[in-house]
Amino acid sequence: MHSMPPRWGRSSRKWMRLLPKSYPTEPAQKADVTILVPPSSPPVQAVSGASLLNMLILDTKRTVCVVETEIPESEWVARAAKGDEDAFLHLANTYRPRVWGTASRFARSRAELEDLTQDLFVKIWKGLPTYRSDAPFENWLMTVTVRGCYDFLRKHRRRRESEQLVDPEKSREAQDPRPKREANRREAWETVHLLLDQLGSKDRTVITLLDLEEHSVRETAELTGWSESNVKVRAHRARKKMRQIYDELGLEA
Template sequence: MLQAEKSDLPWLTKSNQQGRDVLAAQHILQLKGLCVGLINETKLDRSEEKTIIRRVLHGDTAAYESLIAHYQPRVFATARKYARRESEVEDIVQEIFIKAFKKLDSYREEAPFEHWLMKISVRTCYDYLRKHQRNKVSSFSDIAQEDFDLLEVIGEEKHPTREKQEAINKLVHDLLERLQPAARMVITLLDIEGKSVKEIAKITGWSVSLVKVRAFRARKQMRKILEDFNQEKYL
């Protein structure tokens, strides 16, 4: 079991509560800079990862930087699927790594650390969506007709140009922003990332049946958005 005893961590004892709080606060302040700063990407194998986690749990909190460096690209990529502004992406990434740091003693090494971290990442992104939900379902005036025309060529071109692919990605993001948080989450995981229903259930904590229901409702909502656009463009 990957969990340090309190006797191994003097700054976790009740008699040193103030020292623990100061140390934790100091390190979290450091993490806020590390999470969004430029860190040279670190490649870690499974055994190195376990060693680093044990070091962090035994008080070497500075070792956590290696985990940030290793997983930062993956976490940033996940956050960018749910937020557009870079400042918002950075806030999400920062919150993910701080949550993981605070909950590290709950990690069990039987499962890959990456899976554990991605659960935290996806759930943090979901919390962000619910907290910052924008009402963009009333009008399509901010989406150009030529952007929507790309939908007709997505299936026809196996290798679209970089510019066209970027435009398609932007359009997809615009459409996803019009979905409710749960709908956006399930569409992103199921249709964009290609995860199975069981994988989504494990990541989100939802039941398999709830994932299926939310996927059905999300696709129905997406079809309604497209129908509304088709009606609006001919008005």
């Protein structure tokens, strides 16, 4: 039976920590990129979305020219913003785990997650010229990522609303060969997805950032561009709705 805390609220974060930190797992064939220094060749013209995806996702053997000097991140960012593919590939290789991990909170399947991750890197690539160095690059990158995930939820909202709720009891029909603890964690995560799917795009984004990504209210407001009071109100409303849906489904705490 699905496990659930006795109430939603402050205790919800403790329960969320029992869930896998990344789901699904990182792709088995991740880009094998070795970069020690920016390429000496002049910046190239900006590539198309399809070309960029091929560079990031499909070219698993790519290795960029090697020298011995360590270059600061700001230099990589500056080169990438001018259209340097190899510099962007270095940044993508560095931050891919962060982008993939956040995207995994919003996607429902491996295929959906891969598509979302690719779309996010396209947004990051196209948005680089707008980055201003007075703020940390990682903060800017994660803001683009979170807002891209929110856009993804909005676009998929109608399709998800048309899907019927999955009966939790059906998940017990298939025997899970994994250890009981892992099976319980998987079951708990499926319950979370079941509940999150019933929230509006903004409410789901807030709950994901606060309870799954464990950002503060202030950080969540900065990432989304919404006010702190708006974040608090949405979090309260979303947790209340999740508790109500949980009770209506007859799941046991």
